[in-house]
Amino acid sequence: MTRARIRAIFAVPVLAALGVFLFWGFAGVPDFGGFHGRYGTIINHRATPERHTTNAVTAVVFDYRGVDTLGEEFILFAAVVGVVLLLRKGDEGEPPTAPVRSEQVRLVGAVMVGVAFLIGLWVIAFGFVTPGGGFQGGVVVAGALLLVFLTAGYRPWQRLAKERALDPLEGLGVGSFVAIGLAGLIASGPFLHNFIGSGRTGTLASGGTMPLLNWATALEVAAANVVLYAEFLEHYVAPIFAKEPR
């Protein structure tokens, strides 16, 4: 018996079974748009009167289920620390020059660095009033900084993404999330309790501790992403530029 034939004998029944189970699963799915979850409805009705925030998602992420977000922050933190432990080796000598040759890329990129950075800050700042938040905005800010590498080359990027500045910033992001949680514990009982006054609905001065936790998350996510990009670029991409003729 040939190898292909043996493979077919095993593959056909397995794929058929998979198909049957998939079909069975899809047959039991609720109708399109059908939603019977109570939690979402309750949150939608209570978030704005209770917490004075107009984005119910942020109210869940930074208030009602704030502890879950703390856990997620530490997942990201631990993942980036793991990457740094594996990849960082200390000073590797003179960084390679990698001039970006296309003028168009440089021009568009140079404009976009500022634009993307501003959009990132905006997504963070208004995260609890309109859609957005610290996680999304943080990645946009990190992406804006990454544009420096794409448009200006490796050396300006390396001057920007300094380990000595980024590592403490990342720690500060996670740390201040915990600190705000502990402040709630001291001020009013439960950990991460929203102990600051709710403020005026629809303005930046609303939501109590939500804006603070939002900015803490933004700092952690932005710094973590830049650290991640810096390590990947240094060890995976920089050696390629080093080989190119200068």
Place this chain on the structure above:
Amino acid sequence: MVHVPEALHAVVLVSAALLATAVVLTRNTLRQILVNGVYGLMLVILFVVLQAPDVALSMLVVTTIAYPLIVLAAIARTRSGKLTDEQEQE
């Protein structure tokens, strides 16, 4: 609540399915990253149409910034210096 016509749902869902197939059928890994980005953007539109703007924003940053960079870095590493198609054909 904004009313979204059902035809729009259908168009976006079918487009997402087609683009997902296109990602699988693209064999060149560098091009696959670009096609995957377009597929991700279609999912962003899908989330907006289904009125989940927060999820759309998360999808947007993951699919256009975080994911391509990490995959690109990995490809750059495994190809050991071959960055473009031209260089590959040499």
